[in-house]
Amino acid sequence: xxxxxxxxxxxxxxxxxxxxxNVRVAQNDITIHxxxxxxxxxxxxxxxxxxxxxxxxxxxxxxxxxxxxxxxxGFDNYPDVIVIKAKFGNKFKQHLDARISHRHGYGKxxxxxxxEQTAKDFLANLEQFLIRDNx
Amino acid sequence: xxxxxxxxxxxxxxxxxxxxxxxxxxxxxxxxxEQSVGRIESARLQIRAYEKKYGVDxxxxxxxxxxxxxxxxxxxxxxxxxxxxxxxxxxxxxxAQEWTATLERILNQ
Numbered sequence: 001x002x003x004x005x006x007x008x009x010x011x012x013x014x015x016x017x018x019x020x021x022n023v024r025v026a027q028n029d030i031t032i033h034x035x036x037x038x039x040x041x042x043x044x045x046x047x048x049x050x051x052x053x054x055x056x057x058x059x060x061x062x063x064x065x066x067x068x069x070x071x072x073x074g075f076d077n078y079p080d081v082i083v084i085k086a087k088f089g090n091k092f093k094q095h096l097d098a099r100i101s102h103r104h105g106y107g108k109x110x111x112x113x114x115x116e117q118t119a120k121d122f123l124a125n126l127e128q129f130l131i132r133d134n135x
Numbered sequence: 136x137x138x139x140x141x142x143x144x145x146x147x148x149x150x151x152x153x154x155x156x157x158x159x160x161x162x163x164x165x166x167x168x169e170q171s172v173g174r175i176e177s178a179r180l181q182i183r184a185y186e187k188k189y190g191v192d193x194x195x196x197x198x199x200x201x202x203x204x205x206x207x208x209x210x211x212x213x214x215x216x217x218x219x220x221x222x223x224x225x226x227x228x229x230x231a232q233e234w235t236a237t238l239e240r241i242l243n244q
Contacts, residue, residue, distance in 0.1 A: 033233060036226060038219075051219045053226050060222035071215050078218040081201040096201055108215060 005035045005054055012050070012119045016041055019123045020048055027051075037119075043126050046072060050119050058099060063122040065129065073129045074104040075117045082111050164241060171238040178231035185224040189213070193224050 009028055017023050020041030027038035039050040046067045053060040064074035077099040085092045087100055103114045122129075141159070149158040182193070189196055189210065199206040200221070210217045 034226065034230060036223065038223075049216060049219060051222065053222050055226060055229060057229060060226070062216065062219040062222060064216045064219070066216065069215065074216065074218075076218040076222070078221050079197075079201060084201075108211065 005030055009035070009037045009052075012037060012052070012123075013039065015120055015123050016048075016050065019043065019126060039119075043130075046130065048123075048126065050122070052119055060099065061117065061119070063117060063119060065126070070106075071104055071108050072106055074108070075101065075114065075122060076104075077101045077117075080111065083113055086113060164244075167241050168238065171234045171241065174234040175231055175238065178227040178234065181227045182224065182231065185220060185227075188220070189217075193228055196221070196224070 009030070013023075013025055013028070016039045020043050023039060023041040025037075025039055027036050029036050034055040035053070037050070037052045039048075041048045043065070046065050049062070049064045049066070051062045060077060062074065062076040062078070064076075065072045079097050079099060080102055081092070081096070083100050083102045084095050084098050087098070088095045101114050101116050102111050104111050146155060146159075149155050149162075152158045185196075186192055191199065196210075200210060200217075214220060
């Protein structure tokens with residue numbers, strides 16, 4: 001890959017080890033055309049899950065915080081029809097594969113479009129996300 | 136042709152088996168085939184695991200999570216963070232296709 005994915009993954013792992021406990025790097029695989037990173041860890045009493053994928057067909061991510069199996073907050077850019085409808089309105093069917101960064105709230109009962117997220121942003125702002133979403 | 140640096144002792148051992156260029160080319164080819172097959176098998180194993188978990192192939196899954204609310208509800212119940220499966224499922228399909236193309240290219244040389 002033409003980007004320095006290896007250095008990026010190492011910096012995400014380093015930040016995860018600084019911010020989380022019980023960190024487990026479930027996947028860290030880089031080849032010339034694709035790369036995947038998956039990290040699990042704990043932040044206080046909640047579960048944190050990070051997955052980043054880089055490939056020639058586009059980059060995908062999911063960053064989630066769960067408590068006892070319930071989503072507290074989550075970010076991903078997998079095509080989501082509610083998000084696609086919100087962005088494209090009546091023309092949503094022409095964009096069903098659109099990758100739009102979005103945020104799921106508690107229990108995935110809400111979803112809003114957000115600016116592009118990175119694992120570093122997510123890890124750095126964990127506390128803020130939890131406070132805001134538990135209010 | 137590409138020139139690469141090799142350990143002299145290894146090159147001397149390779150000479151014991153014949154033309155050193157042919158021996159090393161054959162060894163690299165075998166290694167590339169073995170690695171490609173390993174990647175394909177691993178990707179296919181993960182694809183099958185996702186198909187079993189969600190009961191459909193990826194194409195159906197990707198369509199139904201956007202068009203079938205009952206299906207999406209079942210998926211959410213099964214795994215609240217199904218998106219992390221979905222992104223890897225797609226990734227593994229592309230990975231299997233990519234390494235299969237690489238393997239075919241090696242085998243056709």
